[in-house]
Amino acid sequence: KYIRNVQVVFSEETSAETQGRYFGNYGIIRDIVHSHILQTIALFAMEPPVSLDGEDIRDEKVKVLRSIRKVDIEDVVLGQLKDASGDVDRYTKSMTPTYFAAAMYIDNARWDGVPFLIKTGMGLMENRYSR
Incomplete structure (x- = not known):
């Protein structure tokens, strides 16, 4: 009732050259979104489990994931890191x-109508202050 939106921001700050080799094959969606971001959302948005038993926690997380x-x-919105020279694909050498960034919705009674705003990428925090 009182939450306008939930924002999940994950900035990958490791070396762009190192990450470039990895991202060239998998990209941010397969690496971060489907694992780290969805896990965070599932833990945050789940109903309280009946116990702290691993299976009970898992069951509540699964309910959230199925309700997305x-x-x-x-x-x-998809994009690529751009270095100072303007070379967009310097790190990935691909279109990966x-x-x-996305708006996601969980269709259940608790989160009805509340967008989960997701943003993740390489160097978000580092580039945030350079402008």
């Missing part, structure tokens, strides 16, 4: 996204 509405392409 299919993401519309209009609610997604290194930036992802």
Whole structure:
């Protein structure tokens, strides 16, 4: 009732050259979104489990994950890190996204109508202060 939105921001701050080799094959979606971001959302949005037993916690997380509405392409922004020279794909040498932003919704009574705003990418915090 009182929450306008939930924001989940994850900035990958390791060496871009090191990450470039990794992201060139997998990208930010497969590396960060489907694992780290969804785990965070599941833990945050789940109902209190009946106990702290691992299976009870897992069951509540699964309920959240199953309640996530299919993401519309209009609610997604993809991009790549750009270095100072303007070379967009210097690190990945591919079209693999290194930036992802989206609005997601959980269709259950607690989170009805509350967007979960996700933003993740390489160097978000580092580049935030350089402008």
